[in-house]
Amino acid sequence: MPGDTLIASLAAIVGDEHVITVAAEMVPFLGDWRGRYRGAARCIVRPANTAEVAAVVRACSAVGVAMVPQGGNTSHCGASIPDNSGQSVLVSLSRLNRIRDLDVPNNTMTVEAGCVLQEIQAAASREGRLFPLSLAAEGSCQIGGNLSTNAGGVQVLRYGNARELVLGLEVVLPSGEIWNGLRGLRKDNTGYDLKQLFIGAEGTLGIITAAVIKLFPQPNAVATAWLAIASPQDAVTLLGKLQAGFGAGLTACELVSDISLGMVLRHIPEAQAPLERSPWYLLVELSSSGDADALRVQFEDFLGDAMEAALVNDAVIAQSGEQAARLWDLRERISEAQKIEGFSIKHDISVPVSRIGEFLDRAGDALNAAYPGIRIVAFGHVGDGNLHYNQSKPEAGENASFMASQTDVNRIVHDIVHTLGGSISAEHGIGQLKREELQRYKSAIELDMMRAIKQAFDPKGLMNPGKVL
Structure with a gap:
């Protein structure tokens, strides 16, 4: 079937106005937000419901045309960008944006893939509930993409990754069949857990x-503090003491290097340093269903003890929700500030929490030996061992040429991660960025099992080809 015949078939399914073929109108869909990947597509198709998605998949499958699903297009690894052949159809899920059901007694919400994460959070909040998945792109990322990449974010420590927040799925298979697994059950032991x-x-x-x-009760009390500390090892020690003192009340524990903060202060006009500068910082959030004043007093006592033990050099506790938001803004806008300085070599890695300090020491020494004067931007979720570990040159103009060193830099970082029993991708996925790296660090039997699953579900290889495997 010629390309124009396929486009006509797609238009008959979703309507002419929802099949985009004009080059200028396709541009926003064909490049990633980091400016690293740019692809081409036969067209962009925007179905409005599951039945239309299924019909689009059947039409493409019938003529052997590959499909690239796309949500909010906030991927860090190029997973939602097609290749340069211009032959694939990009399927945008943005019109599937309904909240189908909100079952407050069951603490569940049924949402379509195109729902923006922040809107889901707001809908839960209006009912006195919390959807805890939270990340910097929450104002534009969509839940379908969050689930497809098993997104993490800042509250994994308490609530888990996206994987732990899902009870059921509805999926259009590569055949065009619809699997309805939308069950709101905490216990369902009827064979393979297909949603995973x-x-x-x-x-x-x-x-x-x-x-x-899954939804959770909205906490009554939240306490947020910015701590100045001497080292990542002190951060790990503090994490253990926070967990012992507050248990599940420890919502987030974020590590930020002074280099990372400095970039935010330099490029984000409204940003202000909350304390005198320090080599490292921790952003800590506690939450509770109890009394806010009692939580604050308990937190102040904890920090007093930590300062006496020389684990914390200085601290500030937010006095209001607005102040807490400003502290979180310093953490969440690191990636934005780094983007302003140009390209950087980025790593989204995880290691056992106990080995965070060892990783940072070993990787820092190795990179500085290989690239004297390199600038390392390190920040991330110390509570679950996930660090964003990025390298660039101090002068922004040097970064484009520095990108040629990516393979060698990756080898240094990822080999150390692997030696420490870690992962080369903690929460951003594989996409096309880390596809070859996956081959290096996954065992042969793991790769064989993954290929067998891919073959079973997508024997024609039409669903987002060139990603992951």
């Missing part, structure tokens, strides 16, 4: 169209 195959699969096994997600 699609979470983190980056659209290579099917297209997630809806999900049943």
